[in-house]
Amino acid sequence: MEQNRKLFTIGQFAAIHGITKKTLMWYDEMGLVKPAAIGGNGYRYYSYQQSSALETILMLRELDVSIQEIKSFMEHRSAANMERLLREKKRALEDRLAHLKRMHKTLESRHRDMRTLLDLDLTEIQVVRKERAYLAVVPLEGAAPTLTELERVIAVTKQHRLQRLHDAVYGSMVLVDRLRRGDYEHDAALFVELSQPVSQKGLHVQPAGAYLRAFSKGPWDDLPRRYEEILAYADAHGLDLGEYSYETGINESVIHSFDEYITQIEIPIRGDRQTPSPAP
Numbered sequence: 415m416e417q418n419r420k421l422f423t424i425g426q427f428a429a430i431h432g433i434t435k436k437t438l439m440w441y442d443e444m445g446l447v448k449p450a451a452i453g454g455n456g457y458r459y460y461s462y463q464q465s466s467a468l469e470t471i472l473m474l475r476e477l478d479v480s481i482q483e484i485k486s487f488m489e490h491r492s493a494a495n496m497e498r499l500l501r502e503k504k505r506a507l508e509d510r511l512a513h514l515k516r517m518h519k520t521l522e523s524r525h526r527d528m529r530t531l532l533d534l535d536l537t538e539i540q541v542v543r544k545e546r547a548y549l550a551v552v553p554l555e556g557a558a559p560t561l562t563e564l565e566r567v568i569a570v571t572k573q574h575r576l577q578r579l580h581d582a583v584y585g586s587m588v589l590v591d592r593l594r595r596g597d598y599e600h601d602a603a604l605f606v607e608l609s610q611p612v613s614q615k616g617l618h619v620q621p622a623g624a625y626l627r628a629f630s631k632g633p634w635d636d637l638p639r640r641y642e643e644i645l646a647y648a649d650a651h652g653l654d655l656g657e658y659s660y661e662t663g664i665n666e667s668v669i670h671s672f673d674e675y676i677t678q679i680e681i682p683i684r685g686d687r688q689t690p691s692p693a694p
Contacts, residue, residue: 427460477503527664539628539647546622549605583607585662590655598638624683631676656682
């Protein structure tokens with residue numbers, strides 16, 4: 415009981431809770447934790463019983479709860495209100511963690527692209543292995559994306575909780591059958607790769623396995639010539655190509671002219687036993 419009646423100076427109370435006197439004075443000004451008493455000398459004093467309230471405030475601040483939200487809660491403290499507040503912050507933290515995981519994957523992808531650029535052989539066609547990926551797809555009606563289709567891509571990023579297009583890998587898909595017929599003018603779809611999709615329903619699965627990978631430098635008008643070389647390579651090695659070719663730009667952030675633009679082309683190979691040894 416003696417401990418409960420003890421008063422602490424502002425310096426003592428701040429030290430006990432690992433904060434500064436300035437923080438306690440600010441909480442006083444905001445109406446969160448008022449001193450238990452103010453001496454004749456104007457000094458603030460705090461009681462043992464106030465520790466629980468202060469620790470609650472510090473916990474909520476660590477969870478990024480706003481001062482106004484904390485003040486409202488402290489004025490209406492209850493288990494129900496605490497449960498609701500923690501549930502909301504838990505959901506916000508989970509969204510933030512998911513965003514950080516997506517950013518981490520994007521960082522890995524961008525870093526891999528930059529390493530590739532440092533010693534890239536644009537003439538090479540190689541076989542690589544890829545993990546399965548899930549793509550949100552926006553079909554294209556014409557030869558080039560329209561404003562409506564670009565808006566649909568942006569809507570996809572929001573639907574899957576991506577804050578920006580740079581949070582994901584994006585590109586276009588081309589039907590290999592069209593390429594074999596010499597139709598290089600029509601992309602089948604735009605895509606956004608989702609590292610952690612909210613739901614896999616309705617997404618296009620980019621299969622895991624062996625892929626032909628090649629690069630084309632310059633405007634998209636140069637792609638037909640490169641595709642002719644890729645298809646000739648596949649035929650020469652008896653490779654059965656998959657349904658789609660997946661195109662992504664890998665150096666958009668580091669070029670000054672579209673003449674320097676590098677398109678990465680990846681086409682899945684059916685039947686791994688038919689393929690040359692994949693590159694490491």
